Amino acid sequence: MKIPIGLLAKKGTFAPFAKVDASEARYERRRVCPFFCFVLLAALAGLCWGAARAQEPDLGTEAQREAGRVLYNKYCVQCHGEEGDGKGYAAPHTKPRPRDFTAGQFKIRTTPSGAVPTDEDLHNVIRQGMPYTTMIGWPDFSDDEVANLIYHIKTYSNNFQDPDYFDPPIIVPSPPAFTKESAELGRELYTQMECNSCHGEKGRSDGRSAPTLKDDAGNAIRSVDMTKRWTYRGGPTRKDIYRTFSTGMNGTPMPSYDESLTEKERWQLVDYIYSLGDSDDANYSDRLFVASTEDEIDMAQGEALFEQAQSAHFPLIGQIMEPGRAFHPAANGIEVKAIHNSREIAFLVKWHDMRADISGMNSPALQAPAESEEGGPLDEGGASEDQESAEEDFFGEVSESEHEAPSADDFFGEVEAPEQEADGFFGMEEEEEPADAAVQESAFSDAVAIQFPSAPPEGIRQPYFIFGDLKNSVDIWFADLAQEGAQRFLGRGSASVTENDVEDLAMRATYEDGEWRVMFKKTLGSEAGVSFEERQWIPVAFSVWDGWSQERGNNRALTSWFYLYVEPQQAPSPVFPMTRAALTIFGIEVILIALIRRKYKNALQLPVLQANALGE
Amino acid sequence: MTFHDLWQFLVALIESLNIYVLLPILVVLIGCRIVKAGLFVWVTAWALAVYLTLRYGFVIAIPASVLSLYMGIVFLTLLTYVVSSRERWISFSRPLLRLMVEKKYQPLLVLVLVTLPLAAGARVYLSMTLPIQPPLFTRTVHPAPPSEPITVHDQEFDLNAVVNPFRELEESDLEQFQTHVENGRRVYYQNCFYCHGDDMLGDGLFAHGLNPIPTNFRDTGTIAMFQEGFLFWRIAKGGPGMPDEGGPWESAMPAWEKFLSVEEIWDVILFLYDYTEQRPRELEEHGE
Known part of the structure; x- marks a missing residue:
């Protein structure tokens, strides 16, 4: 790429020089100048040539x-x-x-x-x-x-x-210190450069074009969720972000801003993006503390209700253990908070979703399609009816083996993969809405579930973490985000999930800027399910379905079992047990000394060791 | 064993120990020897030395439950030693008795009288304010397979006698063998690598979300320890097929008979050993 520039430079020099060459003596002084320019440009061209030669392909032996x-x-x-x-x-x-x-x-x-x-x-x-x-x-x-x-x-x-x-690497200067002012300026650039059209207003990868993104080969890809630096493919540091702006990501819709933004502007944008996330690491939790409150639990308060609760971040992975596997589920993490006031318990779950799918329906009991070799559920419409197989395992009972061919006539059979268009993504024509209309409504809605054992675990044994098993069932609190209100299911294995009495389980959901926030609330001490007694450790697991990705039933993101701890209304005071322990020890000491002193009135009465009795 | 092997072994041993803890302990014990300490001091020194060594002397910490078991044994041993003869008992108890009886030790006695109850109180306080821990389930990582034959796709397999039907091809027909290994490779990278990883280190895409973590097959303490029949059982029946001590409810290992044929399972087993350059444990010959 340098070479053409070099050649151009030479050409540009040659012409005026020829002219000057033919001029008279009074142009003598001017002649020096072009000649000098020629030498300079020739040298420059030579340098460029040299630089290019230095990058002679090293193809190895x-x-x-x-x-x-x-x-x-x-x-x-x-x-x-x-x-x-x-x-x-x-x-x-x-x-x-x-x-x-x-x-x-x-x-x-x-x-x-x-x-x-x-x-x-x-x-x-x-x-x-x-x-x-x-x-x-x-x-x-x-x-x-x-x-x-x-x-x-x-x-x-x-x-x-x-x-x-070939091009020499872009030099990433050492980063200036992060400032809020710089991040604020970066925020304006973020809108101005239309980063939000893919990455969303708050960087959660929920821009209006996000569902349409494809790479150069035509495969659907996701823009990065900027709030999760630990998922950045090129690294989480500010230098890495700067480099990505400057180089772009070849083969993807992510362009280079090398020419459109100055170095200073790029650092401002870096600072804004950096400010969108809290940490370089995911900081996943392994337990959830249910904070105790004295106040009424009113879900209308929204997230403020959970102010005193500690947030737990659990990793979501693909359900690839039971048929209907999800190899790359849309969600990769879920944040949870919980409180109770000894009468009621409430949970808040939050996760990022590219768009709210609130059409159609979803359920943990739906049959997920058998995964196709060619590319997962997106590429196919047919769902298989039954994928159980015979086995005698820890579930304790033998189930019937029945492999049926995928049937096209079933209810989900007609679903088409969402149409995706990549054209016009950068919004060359301002007034044209980029491809939004082409993204169909999904037949499946977004959904979330919290799962507990149906009864408090006795001993070590727990229900199977994927919707329980025949011996130990699970209680599934479910929110189909296309519907009002909560649903409840009883899980006896993923092939046997049945609707259960909702009782007074309530649900409230909002979607904003690429994030679902779903609250569940339930009265304590009701008939079914675990009782959430204070100071109890209770296994808990989560599932998330993304309607846009056709996730339903077993095709979903899930977590393994984690523990939640119901914090007591009043932390027990350590004063009494401490005093008791100290007094017990003191009492033993006093009695021991009194007995010894009664036996040996003075040092002379103590037993004496015969000389060399130990053979030393 | 060559000198080099021995050297390697010593280096590995020393690297697994915490020298900065062990050396002072050694110095103190030698010091006790030099000053010809009495039996009471010796017993105390030994108890402390063993405790500190077990608690802090190893780079990889010993579980607390194992530590308390060891210490129980140590205390019993010391007690037995001390009461094994009248002389030893007198030698051991005399310093304690003098502390309690003699006038000149009275300030020290008062100090002990106050310190011990305070320490007990502090211990209770700490145990009540330390972060609470969820119930611990000590899982058996490689539980014993069932003694009864297992049924996979309507075929019975006796795990004590079963051999990989394609293993013998390694000797008789290498080309056929390679076909099976290649097929096993395909099975692995279409099913297993999401958790067990591209390079079999147990660090696949989903590994961070799993507890128990996926097995690292490159670790020589895993598949090399087992016969192929064991792997066949663990793959075909997966997590749910384990006995309770394996924690079948939390293992994310699928029961692969739902997805793979018997031949595919044997093929992927061939591939696991081939890729990691390990050998399965041979069936034991009886009567030799």
């Missing part, structure tokens, strides 16, 4: 490429494919899809938009991987092995041999 190929075929081929086209047999169940090396486009780079990455860039991605993708890091490779792998990967695309795709 035949032996190195071959060594790389052997490694590739053992470690990489299953996702990235034999042809390097990202179409390995594991690819259909991954999201984002594996890199297609033949396209020569790489997301995480230090080089300008469109350019190929440096070897070091590739090295870093291989070593560190990308969080929350199936590309985990490969720290065990030696430097030589990584280098050989890179030589092999480069053989898939001619871009690595074409100087047009």
Whole structure:
């Protein structure tokens, strides 16, 4: 890319110089100037040429490429494919899809938009991987092995041999200190540059274009949730964010702002995005404390009701254990708060969702479709009826085995995957609404469930964490966000989820800026379910369904069992037990000393050891 | 065992110990020897030395329940030693008796009289204010397989005698063997790597959300310890197929018979050993 510029510079110099050459002596002084310019420009061009030459493709030796190929075929081929086209047999169940090396486009780079990455860039991605993708890091490779792998990967695309795709890395200056003022200015840039059209007003990946995003290969992809820095593919630091602005992510709709924003503006935008999240780490919890309050529990207060409760952040993963698997569920974490006032208990659950799907319906009892080889539930409409298999396991009872072919005539059979359009995404035409209308309403609504054992666990045994089992059932508090009010289910295994008496379980839900907030409230001491007695540890688990991704029934995001602790209304005072322990010890001491002193009036009466009795 | 192996072993041993705790303990014990300490001091020193070593001497901490078990044994041993002869008992108890009887020790006695109840009170206070812990379930990581034959896809498998039907191809028909390994690789990367990881380190995409964590097959203490029949059982029946001591209600290991054929399970087992360059434990021959 430098070379054409260099040539241009030379051309521009030649013409005036020729002119001057033919001029008279009085132009002598002016002649010096163009001549000087010529020398300068020639030197510059030479420098550029030299720089380009310095980047002469390093494609390794035949032996190195071959060594790389052997490694590739053992470690990489299953996702990235034999042809390097990202179409390995594991690819259909991954999201984002594996890199297609033949396209020569790489997301995480230090080089300008469109350019190929440096070897070091590739090295870093291989070593560190990308969080929350199936590309985990490969720290065990030696430097030589990584280098050989890179030589092999480069053989898939001619871009690595074409100087047009070479550009020196963008220099990321050392970051200025974070300031609120800078973040505030960044907020304006965020709107001005239309970051919100994909990333949403609060950075929760809920922009109006978010559902339409596709990569260059036409695969649906998600914009990053900026509030979760731990999921940033290129790293969570401010320098990483700056680099991503400057380089863009090749092959995705994320452009480079190298030319449209000054360095200062980029740092302002970095600061704003940085201010959207709280932490570089997810800081997942393993328990939930149900705070105690004396006040009435009124859900109309909204989140303020839970002010004194400690927030717990639980990781959501795909339900890939029972048929109807979800390999890449939409949600990846859920935040929970809980309070009680000894008469009622209330839970607040929050998670990020690209858009509120409040049409259609959802239920934990719905049959999820059998996953297709080609790409999960999005690509198919048919649902299989029954996927149970015979087994005698810890559920204690033998269930019937019945594999039925997917039936197309069932209720969910006609559902089409949402239409997605990527065109016009950057809003070139201002007045045109980008593709929103093309995103169909989903037949399935968003939904959430909290799960407890049906009865307080006796001993260590708990119900199976996926909707219970035949011996130990679970109580499922469920909110179909297309409907008013809560629902309640009894789970005896994921194939046997039945509706249960709602009693006085109440639910209230709001959706704002890419976040669902759902509250549940229930009277304590009612007939069914655990009693939430004070100082009790109770297993709890959560499930989230994203209607847009056609998640329903077993196809969902879930957590494993965690514990909740019901904090007592009044913390027991330690004074009495402390005094009791101290007095007990004191009493024993006094009695012991009194007895000893009664036996031995003075030191002379103490038993004496015979000399050398111990043989020393 | 070569000198190098021995050296490696010693280095590993020392690396697993906390030198900055162990050295002072050693110094104190040697000091007791030099000053010819009495039996009371010796017994106290030994009890403390063992406790501190077990509690702080290892890089990887010993579980509290195991520690209290060990200490119980140590106290019993010391007690037995002390009461094993009249001389020892006198030697041990004399310092204590003198403390309680002699006038010149009275200030010290008062100090002990006050300190011990205070310590007991403080202990109660700490136990009541420390962060409360959820009930602990000590899971058996590799529970014993059922002795009865298991049924997978209408076939019976006796886990004590079953062998991988494709293992022998390794000797007889390497090409066929490789086909099975390759098929196992496909099965792994379409089903298993979400949890067990691309590189079998147990660090897949969903591993952070699981408790118990997925097995790291590269760890030589996992699949290399087992016969292939054990893996067959754990894969076919998954978490729900475990006995209670394995915690079947919380294991996210699916019962793979719901998704895989018998042949696919044997193939993926071949692949696990092939990829990690480990060997299954052989069936034990009886009567040899």
